[in-house]
Amino acid sequence: MQKNELISVSNEMCKKLLSIIDQEEVATKEKVADYLFESAQIIMNIKEEEVSEKGFAKTLFLDAYKEIATQSLSSYASSNVKIQELTKLHEETLSKCQAQHIDLPALTSKFDEIQTLMSYEVQKANEIITELTSKVKQLEEKSNLDSLTKIYNxxxxxxxxxxxxxxxxxxxxxxxxxxxxxxxxxxxxxxxxxxxxxxxxxxxxxxxxxxxxxxxxxxxxxxxxxxxxxxxxxxxxxxxxxxxxxxxxxxxxxxxxxxxxxxxxxxxxxxxxxxxxxxxxxxxxxxxxxxxxxxxxxxxxxx
Structure with a gap:
């Protein structure tokens, strides 16, 4: 690869990495390290004749970002399920207390507060999932590489x-x-x-x-x-x-x-x-x- 081609690829990698960090609620060192490792592997596998194809470098890193976005999507989906289960448990507990005529206004108030917070977290997680799903779909539409095999799709x-x-x-x-x-x-x-x-x-x-x-x-x-x-x-x-x-x-x-x-x-x-x-x-x-x-x-x- 020529020097200007390496600069182009590196710039694209940095742009995608900054975009990932900016969009993540919590950007960990592990995610950054995974992205950099994946990027290095992709660069090593680029064939010389493919570098000259218009937009090929960008396609490679769009594909790498798609994998990270998919992992984030899976993580948020899992959290969402757990939060919904906890919310349901608190609702059942609160309902049971009320049905037995237990006068516990402080407990009721606390449960209401927990339920409100959890409902907010569920809504927030759903919004993130929707956003990530949309981005993954857009990346798939732009990509020319199969995400699993790394050959053309x-x-x-x-x-x-x-x-x-x-x-x-x-x-x-x-x-x-x-x-x-x-x-x-x-x-x-x-x-x-x-x-x-x-x-x-x-x-x-x-x-x-x-x-x-x-x-x-x-x-x-x-x-x-x-x-x-x-x-x-x-x-x-x-x-x-x-x-x-x-x-x-x-x-x-x-x-x-x-x-x-x-x-x-x-x-x-x-x-x-x-x-x-x-x-x-x-x-x-x-x-x-x-x-x-x-x-x-x-x-x-x-x-």
Missing amino acids: RRALSTYLNKICSNKELPYNFHLLMLDIDDFKVINDKYGHIAGDKVLIFVSNILKKTLREGDKVFRYGGEEFIIVLNRIDDKHCKLITNRLLELIRNNKLIYKNDNLSITMSAGVTNFIRGDTPNSLIARADKALYQAKKNGKNQMHGIK
């Missing part, structure tokens, strides 16, 4: 395919791969959703590390991924696709002392002049369906 895929499909003088051919993790529901059912998330991260890392710099990998949704292989013929596309499936198949993910065996199926198609993003994805999806039907853990190509 479906929004980025749409933008990218629209751009290259609309270029009537595209000087090169490309192929589109749609990959799906085989029996992903079985993994979730047997080991839980945390294990499922780890599988998605595991697969994403293999795809990112294996592909060339000019290729793009996107999380399409759920356990589905889309890869765009640029400047490649049918023969080499087949070799790369089978190589990816082999790496997924041969690398084991260890989760709670268990070796999780993971396989993927792939549907492959090449770009045809006049293709739209929808027609391109539809052919790849049809090919993926055939790969699954043929027994999974394999690729199928459709032109």
Whole structure:
């Protein structure tokens, strides 16, 4: 990265950090440290060619801020539930005292005061939750990265395919791969959703590390991924696709002392002049369906 690019990224990081501290009711050292660590990791993972893309640095830190905002949201939601439970308990206690005709005006007055304070805290927490929810939604709409896997998301895929499909003088051919993790529901059912998330991260890392710099990998949704292989013929596309499936198949993910065996199926198609993003994805999806039907853990190509 050039010096001016590093300055841009650093400035964006500082702006987001100051914004977090300013908006937090209580900004702890731990939250600041977590943010800085996350930012450092993101910076280290930035590819040189991506830095030049307009707004990419801002997108990275919007995504990091989204994670912190989500954590805050969860914290406030938990506090809200506890406060509501306490308020209900005090209401029941006060009602019981009144029903038994216990003349305790001081106690009643104190309970009323506690209830008022707690009601205020509930209202305040709800307002913060609403505000954070809105901000998280806005950040998700602006972000081009999937928050879990840190690869491009479906929004980025749409933008990218629209751009290259609309270029009537595209000087090169490309192929589109749609990959799906085989029996992903079985993994979730047997080991839980945390294990499922780890599988998605595991697969994403293999795809990112294996592909060339000019290729793009996107999380399409759920356990589905889309890869765009640029400047490649049918023969080499087949070799790369089978190589990816082999790496997924041969690398084991260890989760709670268990070796999780993971396989993927792939549907492959090449770009045809006049293709739209929808027609391109539809052919790849049809090919993926055939790969699954043929027994999974394999690729199928459709032109």
